[in-house]
Amino acid sequence: MGRGKIVIRRIDNSTSRQVAFSKRRNGLLKKAKELAILCDTEVGVMVFSSTGRLYEYSSTRIVQDISQPIKGGNIDP
Numbered sequence: 001m002g003r004g005k006i007v008i009r010r011i012d013n014s015t016s017r018q019v020a021f022s023k024r025r026n027g028l029l030k031k032a033k034e035l036a037i038l039c040d041t042e043v044g045v046m047v048f049s050s051t052g053r054l055y056e057y058s059s060t061r062i063v064q065d066i067s068q069p070i071k072g073g074n075i076d077p
Helices: 014-039 062-072
Strands: 044-048 054-058
Touching: 014 044, 014 054
Parallel strands: none
Antiparallel strands: 044 054
């Protein structure tokens, strides 16, 4: 028997929400890396936290090229 189904909704407690974000962000970036390696594909992921901080992964320079203007302040995230 598998896990029960969970309801996806916003976490009210800000500390719990930040912990969940950090764990899920790391999992998402790990999956992106695995996809790029296993399937020999170009993968790019950009994630913005609730505070506006940018987290990124790219198997090539694509995300770095896109995120340069964002980090420089030329584009609103």
